[in-house]
Amino acid sequence: MRARVQEIVFDCADPAGLVRFWSALLGGAPVDRGPDWSYVEPPGFARIAFQRVPEGKAAKNRLHLDVAVADPVAAAEEVRVLGARRSGGPVTDEQGTFQVMFDPEGNEFCFVTD
Known part of the structure; x- marks a missing residue:
């Protein structure tokens, strides 16, 4: 089997705010699919998505x-x-x-x- 990364998803509190940060950093237009899901497609890279979750970040990222x-x-x-x-x-x-x-x-x- 061969697979490819389609998107990388970050859990977060504010998808709309975070997608604007990453789109300003990497390029691409921020897209808000709803209040709980936003994404950006940076040129030459996989889509980066942001989904709202109720819990806050508690430890260092593993990735x-x-x-x-x-x-x-x-x-x-x-x-x-x-x-x-x-x-x-x-x-x-x-x-x-x-x-x-x-x-x-x-x-x-x-x-x-x-």
Whole structure:
């Protein structure tokens, strides 16, 4: 069997708000299918969807997105106006530099050098 990722779904409290953050970051138009479900189709990537759930985020994500940028430090500064925040400082190793971030609802993602 061969399968492909059709979409990645985030549980959240505010689908309409979160889809606007991710569409501003990755491109694509935010789509609100209803008050409990929104999605964006970023160019060159699987659809990212957001579904309302009653419980809040309780622990670190077991899965996160690595978002390639030319300068992770500069990208971290730019995305703060959208509601993101840093987790610690940038890390540089033999593979490049990355910066761990939180989206407006606390979901982790990383800016990584491309």
